[in-house]
Amino acid sequence: MSGAAEIQKLVIASGNAGKLREIRHLLDPLGIEVLPQSAFSITEVEEPYCTFVENALAKARHASKSSGLAALADDSGICANALNGGPGVYSARYAGEPKSDERNNQKLVDVLRNQTDRRAHYYCVMVLVRHADDPQPIIADGAWHGEIILEPRGEGGFGYDPYFFLPDLGKTGAELPMELKNRISHRGKALARLTECLKEGAF
Numbered sequence: 001m002s003g004a005a006e007i008q009k010l011v012i013a014s015g016n017a018g019k020l021r022e023i024r025h026l027l028d029p030l031g032i033e034v035l036p037q038s039a040f041s042i043t044e045v046e047e048p049y050c051t052f053v054e055n056a057l058a059k060a061r062h063a064s065k066s067s068g069l070a071a072l073a074d075d076s077g078i079c080a081n082a083l084n085g086g087p088g089v090y091s092a093r094y095a096g097e098p099k100s101d102e103r104n105n106q107k108l109v110d111v112l113r114n115q116t117d118r119r120a121h122y123y124c125v126m127v128l129v130r131h132a133d134d135p136q137p138i139i140a141d142g143a144w145h146g147e148i149i150l151e152p153r154g155e156g157g158f159g160y161d162p163y164f165f166l167p168d169l170g171k172t173g174a175e176l177p178m179e180l181k182n183r184i185s186h187r188g189k190a191l192a193r194l195t196e197c198l199k200e201g202a203f
């Protein structure tokens with residue numbers, strides 16, 4: 001059975017409005033009907049693992065089980081060189097609970113203020129399961145390299161974007177139109193790779 005090629009309806013296993021906007025835009029051309037997990041009152045699941053891929057798989061399985069649909073999850077984060085890749089998988093709750101982009105950003109800036117190396121990359125793993133116990137999840141990843149600046153710039157994007165500076169573009173992630181961000185971002189790359197796997201009909 002070439003299940004993936006036949007996916008017509010998908011739940012996005014995320015409660016993050018910024019991610020949902022970007023993923024919807026990326027999936028639009030594929031003609032797949034996309035529903036947010038909020039449409040099924042799906043609760044947030046624990047993300048207890050120390051790898052992005054394990055957390056993404058947990059989110060995808062949970063959303064698929066609760067909705068009865070194929071599910072696509074995104075686990076992502078910002079990884080700073082000076083922090084040995086931190087906050088990484090812990091990016092969403094870097095400054096503790098409840099999650100707050102503002103406090104996360106402030107903490108990252110404070111921690112990196114006296115570092116000379118402020119290079120960082122975003123990393124994203126996307127996982128697609130056809131059903132909760134799918135033994136062949138499709139897994140794809142992507143990275144996006146830049147550096148952390150100490151003053152925010154731009155109103156777009158979400159999360160760490162106002163502090164994530166792209167030297168080649170002379171702009172932060174929050175200063176890019178979503179179309180451009182999606183072409184070059186960790187999420188855009190991961191979803192492009194995932195789409196390739198779908199087209200190949202790898203299973």
Ligand SMILES: O=c1nc[nH]c2c1ncn2[C@H]1C[C@H](O)[C@@H](COP(=O)(O)OP(=O)(O)OP(=O)(O)O)O1
Pocket residue numbers: 013014015016019047059074075076077078091092093104122157158159160161173185187
């Ligand atoms: O393009 C991005 N632009 C800005 N910030 C970003 C990006 N991509 C990931 N990030 C940050 C946001 C959050 O602090 C963490 C993701 O954490 P992560 O657990 O994957 O997502 P989340 O908890 O916000 O929503 P959910 O788990 O329901 O998908 O990395």
Ligand SMILES: [Mg+2]
Pocket residue numbers: 047092
């Ligand atoms: Mg999360």
